[in-house]
Amino acid sequence: xxxxxxxLTIDGIKVNGKxxxxxxxxxxxxxxxxxxxxxxxxxxxxxxxxxxVVEISKGKNPPILSASCTYxxxxxxxxxxxSERVVxxxxxxxxxxVASAPNVKIAQDIAARCGVKEVxxxxxxxxCVLCGICVRMCHEQMGGEALGFVGRGIERKIQMPFNKRPKxxxxxxxxxxxxxxxxxxxQGVKIPGELCGRCLRMDxxxxxxxxxxxxxxxxxxxxxSSSK
Amino acid sequence: MKKIRTKKNLEEYRKRIKKExxxxxxxxxxxxxxxCHAYNCEQVKQKLRKELVKNGLLxxxxxxxxxxxxxxxxxxxxxxxxxxxxxxxxxxxxxxxIMEKSILKNKIVEHxxxxxxxxxxxxxxxxxxxxYKSQKRLLLGKNGLIExxxxxxxxxxxxxxxxxxxxxxxxxxxIEIIKASGLRGRGGGGFPTGRKWExxxxxxxxxKYVICNCDEGDPGAYMDRSLLEGNxxxxxxxxxxxxxxxxxxxxxxxxxxxxxLACRNAQIAIRQARKLxxxxxxxxxxxxxxxxxxxxxxxxxxxxxxxxxxxxxxxxMGEPRDKQHxxxxxxxxxxxxxxxxxxxxxxxxxxxxxxxxxxxxxxxxENSKGTKIFSLVGKVQNTGLVEVPMGTTLRxxxxxxxxxxxxxxxxxxxxxxxxxxxxVPADSLDLPVDYEQLNAAGSMMGSGGMIVMDEDxxxxxxxxxxxxxxxxxxxxxxxxxxxxxxxMLEIVTDISxxxxxxxxxxxxxxxxxxxxxxxxCGLGKTAANPVLSTLRYFRDEYxxxxxxxxxxxxxxxxxxxxxxxxxxxxxxxACIKICPYNAISGKPKEIHIINQDxxxxxxxxxxxxKFNAVQLQ
Numbered sequence: 001x002x003x004x005x006x007x008l009t010i011d012g013i014k015v016n017g018k019x020x021x022x023x024x025x026x027x028x029x030x031x032x033x034x035x036x037x038x039x040x041x042x043x044x045x046x047x048x049x050x051x052x053v054v055e056i057s058k059g060k061n062p063p064i065l066s067a068s069c070t071y072x073x074x075x076x077x078x079x080x081x082x083s084e085r086v087v088x089x090x091x092x093x094x095x096x097x098v099a100s101a102p103n104v105k106i107a108q109d110i111a112a113r114c115g116v117k118e119v120x121x122x123x124x125x126x127x128c129v130l131c132g133i134c135v136r137m138c139h140e141q142m143g144g145e146a147l148g149f150v151g152r153g154i155e156r157k158i159q160m161p162f163n164k165r166p167k168x169x170x171x172x173x174x175x176x177x178x179x180x181x182x183x184x185x186x187q188g189v190k191i192p193g194e195l196c197g198r199c200l201r202m203d204x205x206x207x208x209x210x211x212x213x214x215x216x217x218x219x220x221x222x223x224x225s226s227s228k
Numbered sequence: 229m230k231k232i233r234t235k236k237n238l239e240e241y242r243k244r245i246k247k248e249x250x251x252x253x254x255x256x257x258x259x260x261x262x263x264c265h266a267y268n269c270e271q272v273k274q275k276l277r278k279e280l281v282k283n284g285l286l287x288x289x290x291x292x293x294x295x296x297x298x299x300x301x302x303x304x305x306x307x308x309x310x311x312x313x314x315x316x317x318x319x320x321x322x323x324x325x326i327m328e329k330s331i332l333k334n335k336i337v338e339h340x341x342x343x344x345x346x347x348x349x350x351x352x353x354x355x356x357x358x359x360y361k362s363q364k365r366l367l368l369g370k371n372g373l374i375e376x377x378x379x380x381x382x383x384x385x386x387x388x389x390x391x392x393x394x395x396x397x398x399x400x401x402x403i404e405i406i407k408a409s410g411l412r413g414r415g416g417g418g419f420p421t422g423r424k425w426e427x428x429x430x431x432x433x434x435x436k437y438v439i440c441n442c443d444e445g446d447p448g449a450y451m452d453r454s455l456l457e458g459n460x461x462x463x464x465x466x467x468x469x470x471x472x473x474x475x476x477x478x479x480x481x482x483x484x485x486x487x488x489l490a491c492r493n494a495q496i497a498i499r500q501a502r503k504l505x506x507x508x509x510x511x512x513x514x515x516x517x518x519x520x521x522x523x524x525x526x527x528x529x530x531x532x533x534x535x536x537x538x539x540x541x542x543x544x545m546g547e548p549r550d551k552q553h554x555x556x557x558x559x560x561x562x563x564x565x566x567x568x569x570x571x572x573x574x575x576x577x578x579x580x581x582x583x584x585x586x587x588x589x590x591x592x593x594e595n596s597k598g599t600k601i602f603s604l605v606g607k608v609q610n611t612g613l614v615e616v617p618m619g620t621t622l623r624x625x626x627x628x629x630x631x632x633x634x635x636x637x638x639x640x641x642x643x644x645x646x647x648x649x650x651x652v653p654a655d656s657l658d659l660p661v662d663y664e665q666l667n668a669a670g671s672m673m674g675s676g677g678m679i680v681m682d683e684d685x686x687x688x689x690x691x692x693x694x695x696x697x698x699x700x701x702x703x704x705x706x707x708x709x710x711x712x713x714x715x716m717l718e719i720v721t722d723i724s725x726x727x728x729x730x731x732x733x734x735x736x737x738x739x740x741x742x743x744x745x746x747x748x749c750g751l752g753k754t755a756a757n758p759v760l761s762t763l764r765y766f767r768d769e770y771x772x773x774x775x776x777x778x779x780x781x782x783x784x785x786x787x788x789x790x791x792x793x794x795x796x797x798x799x800x801x802a803c804i805k806i807c808p809y810n811a812i813s814g815k816p817k818e819i820h821i822i823n824q825d826x827x828x829x830x831x832x833x834x835x836x837x838k839f840n841a842v843q844l845q
Binding site for chain 2: 045046048049050070088089092097099100120121122130132148151152153154156
């Protein structure tokens, strides 16, 4: 039996959770959707994509934005997942994401759902969004340690040691399985590198949903309602 | 050598060294700091030694190579005690003269003395030089008296006296003393040190660690380096005291491998302290065990951030962990409670114990206590390390100590706090330097870098420089920092190359706000500061670049346009000959013309023209 020992407020609703849970986990249980990219259940949370930012007020301190996947719940926290500040930050993050990897379906999906209508940066063509799920899968789940990050800043990429398959790699293909960017781009993108978002011009949201984290076209999704 | 076990032992040892030192009639000290090294102080030292041997004075005159004196602009520095004569810009060929006049006789070599640029008078003694006069050199003052690889020098100066005092006190009392002193973290955050120690002490756990953060990476900053190079024992003593208060048995000094001298001196100091029983098992017979190891960092700027530093120490990739709610004092190195402090913070600890918290509390201003070392660099007369009480105004630091701007130019702005800090303009010169006031001005204390800029500096270019630095140094883990800084740099580069549009500044501001709000660690959260602060104070300069496509300071090359004034040009042909791109045409004795399509804006024509006919438009 789960013993709930912590009470906090998310979007004005009083919710319960147990110590050690993150805001994201509790929100999910209550059906509050927070978009994510680098979060995968059963893998340790990483906090790299920052799409799951929420506004957190603690006591009298001014509210801060923080990733909900790494923030443990505390008694009396007041969390807002769709304030203007959050939505705006998320939109810019989605814009940055899609500008760096426009030919990756998940980046286009996230951009569409965050309401990105135009990209003000130069489009690039990265095929990896550096969410690090494959690295965590390899290290934490398979105990393989065959994949890792190489380089710093914009040179960061995912590689096997010295770009050669080490004997630790068991060819389990776990990395491929979890990669969110492996999906074939949807039919919408005609010119490679262009912002798609065509599905948004249809009246209803598509059935596909980014990692299930947007809650598709449910009413809780402020972005879905704004597109109608 | 016998180990020191009691207070009496230490005092006997101190007396013995004093007696040994008393046989020296004179002490000649050469600054061996980083700046003076670049000025070839090593050769001066070799020459001095040769001269001493030649005169058979090796046993009567002590030759010391000390840590940084701070006045790096005028190195290499040689001081002669007990007279305290201060010679600057000493070269190898000056050595025989010093030998003859100052060491053999008690005369002064006039031309090596510092000359006051205002009154044109020669200054003989260190304390009288304006650069030193307004400073309060609590931490750096001993650098000139101590040879960093000799523990004896430190002990003679009263070293390890604070440790003896502390080992008899209950740990809680030591924390109370540090709390009462008002000491705040010198790494930039300004968190009260006493409270941090208390958190760490109160966290449950048998194993705890203390770490000294010497991963100084700001462009133009070198105070932590000079402190660890020049007086490593003060840092070690501070760490032992801290470890005793917290209840830790293992410490690490995290220093970047680009600081070989700091690594070497700290290593030697640790070995000497171990030999005397000041480190290791049963320190001074108190039953307290503590040891320090040196950990060399690879030189990544982000490893100055506490969680990234810990990751690097553990042997992982140096990238930060999201720690919004979990401080390193609860879960740090290998998941154990860990207390990380900056070099300067640790070096302050023995001073506070020796002189009492009240003494420390009355130095500084309302919220910030004690002194702070700044590395004053850029377009200023006296570059070097400056130690002043907190609350000293920027004007005092730049104009009184720094001697004003180079070549009589006008002051424009000062950049404090490194890449995470911001630029403070001329009308805020009377701002007292402390944690809160600098934050309010859109900059920050940081670890103490201070880059002075004159009227020839373009603020867009400054923002571009720091963004470029941060782009290289961002670890790349989180999206806003990795992509956001890159895009900010793209936008600023566009502005500086004349491709800025009306709405560019809005986008830049919007992006800066999001990068600040959502980044994972301190590097990203402060990365927008150079842009935001220059936008705040020098918005007109950005607008000039965008609307009129002009760079008022004449720095942004693509926006420059050289033209030959018809009234002044005599048709001498000098510019035609010098132009490496053959962009200038014209017959002799006729007005020459620059072909703007070919011109690469190198400026050689402007330099060569005797008639000032080439002008920057």
